[in-house]
Amino acid sequence: MSSPESSPYKDTKASIHEETRKTEWPLWEIFIRGQHGLSHRHVGSLHAADAEMAIKNARDVYTRRNEGVSIWAVEAADIAASSPEEKGALYEPSNDKVYRHPTFFNIPDDVGAM
């Protein structure tokens, strides 16, 4: 058991470790399209030396029970992601545009289904 006061990990306080070994294979994010015509969905990540191996590994790690009909592998380092701090700037503008939802409009029952 390691002591709770020191952490061997990079990017955490009290880190004492050297740089990661150069032999670590890059990280890939895996997306799988399920059986029923839905979009590819993120299922997790894995390490692989190259794209071909990433797809083969994804087959073994994420589709052992027929979970998918198509695999995308994207190197994690190539993904651009929004950060939690941007939440306000990104999503607040849509908060006051309630008219984008159909329920904003009152249509009399007499009009029928709409």
Place this chain on the structure above:
Amino acid sequence: MYAQMIKSTGQGVKSLDEMEPQERAFQERIDAGGKIEPKDWMPEGYRKNLIRQIGQHAHSEIVGQLPEGNWITRAPTLERKAILLAKVQDEAGHGLYLYCAAETLGVTRDDLTRDLLSGKMKYSSIFNYPTLTWADMGAVGWLVDGAAIMNQVPLQRTSYGPYARAMVRICKEESFHQRQGYDIMMKMANGTEAQRKMAQDALNRFWYPSLMMFGPSDAESVHSAQSMAWKIKMNTNDELRQKFVDQTVPQAEYLGLTVPDENLKWNEETGHYDFSEPDWNEFFDVLKGNGPCNTERLEARNKAWDEGRWVREGLLAHAAKKRSAKLAAE
């Protein structure tokens, strides 16, 4: 459990009033059942605790392949062999899902591997026991995976998003594991006298180590109180152990096997079974490295890592070469 004796800050749980605004917002989100995602702010203790817990859980899945892998070549039929192979392959998958989840907290896979191989990080005590007969494949699936399920089902609701999602995948696969184990036990318990004896012997040897998987009583532990406030631990060790005993005893009865505990008795008042505690000295001794198979398990993992090195490096060199050839062609 698969993660045993995880220590937190040891400082006791802060009340919301004692927290700075950032931490209070974090705790309120957890209290409201919200999820924490990798890029969100989190207290350093939460991050470190999770790395230890998820890492230890991942290591358990990986090392846990060894006792069952031991019987793949000697499974009694081709069908049993294929099933056991699929089960062990699932465990490899579980380890990988969990390593991914740990990596989102800023630790690398190599960091985790290195700490497993050096013995710095632990894996569950249960995998330091040997698998001596084919009946042990039954007992492991039935009892060990059964105990793991007890702990993993509530963890599907844990506060850390990537961990919760890994647990959802794992739980979907675990019930196959327990059922294949019980299926082996049924066959053995209803087989020849020698087979029935083997089944009983497997239960005798795995019963107390399975109870130890939940860890010692932690109702008074400040570490557990903090982990429960953070929702990275959902039940006390005693709650889960009791649940496991209550569920397992009737299953043993159905097999016609005897749980090796003279004090085991249904308690009408509590609505639970009374049972004997395992030998906690043995547990701490196994954690320290003195179990029957600690050395063998770590040697096997180190051997795999060392002997795989040229493959890891070779494939990386090959990938780099292909990449530069492609760039040159463009």
